Amino acid sequence: MPEPLLYVKSMGVAAIVSAILMLTMSLVSKTANATWRSFSCTLAIGFGLAAGYHVLSLQLAWPPANALDRLLTIIVPVALGTELIAGVRPVPRWVGWLLRITLAVAIPRILLHGSVYLSGPDDGWTRWQAAALLVVSSVLLAAVWSLLSWLSQRSPGFSVPLSLCLSIQSAGMTVMMAGYIKGGAAAIPMVAALSAATIAAGLLSKRGETGLKLDAPVLLGIGVVSLFGLLFIGRFFGRISTTFALTMLLAPLLCWVTELPWLRHRKPALVGSLRLAFVSIPLIVVLLWAKRNFDREMSPLLVQTSAFTLQTY
Amino acid sequence: MRYLSSLCVMTFMIAAFMCFSSNRSSAADVYDYDPVHSSVSFKARHLDISWIHGRFNDVSGKFSLDREDPSKSTFQLTIKTDSVDTANQARDEHLRQPDYFDTKQYPTIEFKSTSVKPITGGYEVTGDFTMHGTTNKITLVMMGGEEHDFKGVKRVAFSIEHALKRSDYGFDKKAIGPIGDKALIMIDCEGVRK
Numbered sequence: 050m051p052e053p054l055l056y057v058k059s060m061g062v063a064a065i066v067s068a069i070l071m072l073t074m075s076l077v078s079k080t081a082n083a084t085w086r087s088f089s090c091t092l093a094i095g096f097g098l099a100a101g102y103h104v105l106s107l108q109l110a111w112p113p114a115n116a117l118d119r120l121l122t123i124i125v126p127v128a129l130g131t132e133l134i135a136g137v138r139p140v141p142r143w144v145g146w147l148l149r150i151t152l153a154v155a156i157p158r159i160l161l162h163g164s165v166y167l168s169g170p171d172d173g174w175t176r177w178q179a180a181a182l183l184v185v186s187s188v189l190l191a192a193v194w195s196l197l198s199w200l201s202q203r204s205p206g207f208s209v210p211l212s213l214c215l216s217i218q219s220a221g222m223t224v225m226m227a228g229y230i231k232g233g234a235a236a237i238p239m240v241a242a243l244s245a246a247t248i249a250a251g252l253l254s255k256r257g258e259t260g261l262k263l264d265a266p267v268l269l270g271i272g273v274v275s276l277f278g279l280l281f282i283g284r285f286f287g288r289i290s291t292t293f294a295l296t297m298l299l300a301p302l303l304c305w306v307t308e309l310p311w312l313r314h315r316k317p318a319l320v321g322s323l324r325l326a327f328v329s330i331p332l333i334v335v336l337l338w339a340k341r342n343f344d345r346e347m348s349p350l351l352v353q354t355s356a357f358t359l360q361t362y
Numbered sequence: 363m364r365y366l367s368s369l370c371v372m373t374f375m376i377a378a379f380m381c382f383s384s385n386r387s388s389a390a391d392v393y394d395y396d397p398v399h400s401s402v403s404f405k406a407r408h409l410d411i412s413w414i415h416g417r418f419n420d421v422s423g424k425f426s427l428d429r430e431d432p433s434k435s436t437f438q439l440t441i442k443t444d445s446v447d448t449a450n451q452a453r454d455e456h457l458r459q460p461d462y463f464d465t466k467q468y469p470t471i472e473f474k475s476t477s478v479k480p481i482t483g484g485y486e487v488t489g490d491f492t493m494h495g496t497t498n499k500i501t502l503v504m505m506g507g508e509e510h511d512f513k514g515v516k517r518v519a520f521s522i523e524h525a526l527k528r529s530d531y532g533f534d535k536k537a538i539g540p541i542g543d544k545a546l547i548m549i550d551c552e553g554v555r556k
Contacts, residue, residue, distance in 0.1 A: 110532065115464055231460065231534055
């Protein structure tokens, strides 16, 4: 059942752990080169997530029993490991991208493992339907990931990872409003750990020679994988529509609007704000629509048992 | 001649064995679950003051009854979780999601007997009950089992009531809330054979 106080605690703990780790790591090595920043981000997000989920007391099974278990116990740790390897300087960039693309191909298959969708035409899809969905999903994930990485390299800043945080938060709320409470709650530590790590990395990069340049592919990698995973689970195991899922997955790409000639050379703060504003527009529309569906379908099932606890039926 | 007589004896023995085998296999009557005259329903406590009732509309199964040696009888039931029906569409949609039955991951609830013991008025059937990806051994008391012949169709019926805890089957403890952990399953089923 939704427990807002627990969500706030989990969010706070995940954010604090991530931020403290980022700051501690920056104190350990003052030079803060790209490898070290990448390592710091991975560690901060990993521990932030672990602390947040611990407070949230999500009941995760091992071996993983459902898609959310697989996302949190296999995919996110593998994504962290991938970014850790890709972030090491001697590793060529193409190796990093090869690892990322391999992960993008594997994620939909891992999430659908053991479900009706892959059990054959009697219960689920035909082999062709399943293959088509897996290919399209992987291509979509890889496309979003690479386009955001490209943008982040062209004009780095807080805004791209923060736009992913906005999308993840919206995805969590939409999944929750559609009735999958645990799935929606899983977004909370992700948003908190990523936001805290992004802000801390941004503040720390100000100290360095790079000015406001925030070059941390880890933030993008974990953000994109988490967003995709939540939406995929919400669409195929929960009850969110394909339109909602696609809108929220593609919304961060609206950051590209600021690459238009008359916006591109504005002040970084203005560009960042515009990016977040552009990304927020479709997300707000989806959230309002999801709230309308919730009021119509799910709300009559809820009983308010105390000021902070909503329980079903 | 001697060769011929031993051939006859062997043929007789094989024939006798085959007859014996076929008699033994025909001792078990195999029935198909009759969805028209059967129901699988459940109820769970709401806020510990009342009961919420529901049913599963898509059920199939098979049982073979060996009346001479009941321990050789077998029972098998498959329930499609997607067919959950609590007379409230929004609640049914919610129950299908991963917080509850997770019907896309666990499309069926299954029972397969492993041993059968006759009792007064029915059978005590022990078997593997799989729900939400977790299998536990349970014992069902199945009352009934007498065969009725109606217009050439032979029918047998059983009534079962069984209490289980959702938490024993890997349901999220946080999703239990005001709906009690304990649920009562009621199965009234008819089996048919020509």
